Amino acid sequence: xxxxxxxxxxxxxxxxxxxxxxxxxxxxxxxxxxxxxxxxxxxxxxxxxxxxxxxxxxxxxxxxxxxxxxxxxxxxxxxxxxxxxxxxxxxxxxxxxxxxxxxxxx
Amino acid sequence: xxxxxxxxxxxxxxxxxxxxxxxxxxxxxxxxxxxxxxxxxxxxxxxxxxxxxxxxxxxxxxxxxxxxxxxxxxxxxxxxxxxxxxxxxxxxxxxxxxxxxxxxxxxxxxxxxxxxxxxx
Numbered sequence: 001x002x003x004x005x006x007x008x009x010x011x012x013x014x015x016x017x018x019x020x021x022x023x024x025x026x027x028x029x030x031x032x033x034x035x036x037x038x039x040x041x042x043x044x045x046x047x048x049x050x051x052x053x054x055x056x057x058x059x060x061x062x063x064x065x066x067x068x069x070x071x072x073x074x075x076x077x078x079x080x081x082x083x084x085x086x087x088x089x090x091x092x093x094x095x096x097x098x099x100x101x102x103x104x105x106x
Numbered sequence: 107x108x109x110x111x112x113x114x115x116x117x118x119x120x121x122x123x124x125x126x127x128x129x130x131x132x133x134x135x136x137x138x139x140x141x142x143x144x145x146x147x148x149x150x151x152x153x154x155x156x157x158x159x160x161x162x163x164x165x166x167x168x169x170x171x172x173x174x175x176x177x178x179x180x181x182x183x184x185x186x187x188x189x190x191x192x193x194x195x196x197x198x199x200x201x202x203x204x205x206x207x208x209x210x211x212x213x214x215x216x217x218x219x220x221x222x223x224x225x226x
Contacts (some may be wrong), residue, residue: 034212036151043201043216044151050210087151091211095167096141098151 002026002090004033006099013083013104019075021102023088026069032092033071035064038101039084047086048073078104108132108215110202115220122192122224128185128202128217136160136180139205141213142187144222146198154200155187156211170196192224 003026013019023033031051036044046055048064051071061076075082083106088099114126126142142154155166155176164176175188185202200220203213 032210036213038151043219044213045216046206046212046214049206049208049212055212055214089151089153089212094153094156094165096153096211098153101150 001095002029002092002097004088004090004097004099006086006088006102008102009100010103010105012106013078014106015078015080017078019078019082019104021073021086021088021104023066023071023073023099024069025071025090025092028068029090029092031067032090033064033066034089034091035062035073036087036089037082037084038087044087049091108204110204110215110217112200112202112217112220115200115222117223117225118192119226120193120224123188123190124192124222126187126189126200126202126220126222128187130183130185130202130204133204135178135183135185138207139211140178140185141203141205141211142176142185143201143203143213143216144196144198145201145219146195156205157185189222192222194224196222197224198222 033051035048038044052064085101085103109131141156157176173191177186202217204215206212206214
């Protein structure tokens with residue numbers, strides 16, 4: 001199985017901050033990495049697919065980068081609605097494991 | 107609009123069974139891989155199972171293999187998850203998800219989630 005490890009597991013930030021969350025895969029997964037946002041009581045929302053592709057309707061302040069084993073989700077100028085938990089997911093091979101999540105709060 | 111609506115969850119004793127259903131609308135179910143993903147309390151998200159467009163390919167997480175069965179009825183626009191021999195660790199919120207149609211797996215639409223609780 002391919003394991004994915006996110007860091008940090010939580011962080012505190014302020015509106016307007018630039019935020020970076022990293023995800024490391026246990027083996028080379030090329031570009032097969034997705035990012036989701038999850039708010040309490042709601043289903044996850046796809047932000048980025050295939051490492052760097054912005055899902056339709058997602059604000060451009062979200063971006064993804066990386067390949068191989070190391071990936072990054074960046075949020076420029078954090079907005080109040082961005083306080084949530086973020087998950088990465090490898091889609092290289094089943095089981096399509098998720099990272100443990102990064103909780104972003106104020 | 108695309109919608110996925112799950113049903114069939116609830117409280118069940120260890121060793122019991124449940125059948126989850128997911129009714130799809132707003133798109134042609136038969137054109138998409140479909141998956142089940144669960145959120146286990148305090149443990150985040152985990153992939154459970156997937157099924158090919160016509161139901162000819164099925165895959166499962168090791169933790170549910172031999173106990174869960176995924177199926178679909180494209181004519182009824184419905185995805186299913188038959189869960190047998192349930193364990194306490196199967197407790198969680200189960201999501202029906204649609205696989206993005208771009209040559210890589212990613213979930214662009216999620217159901218609202220259905221709660222499954224396995225407890226004596």
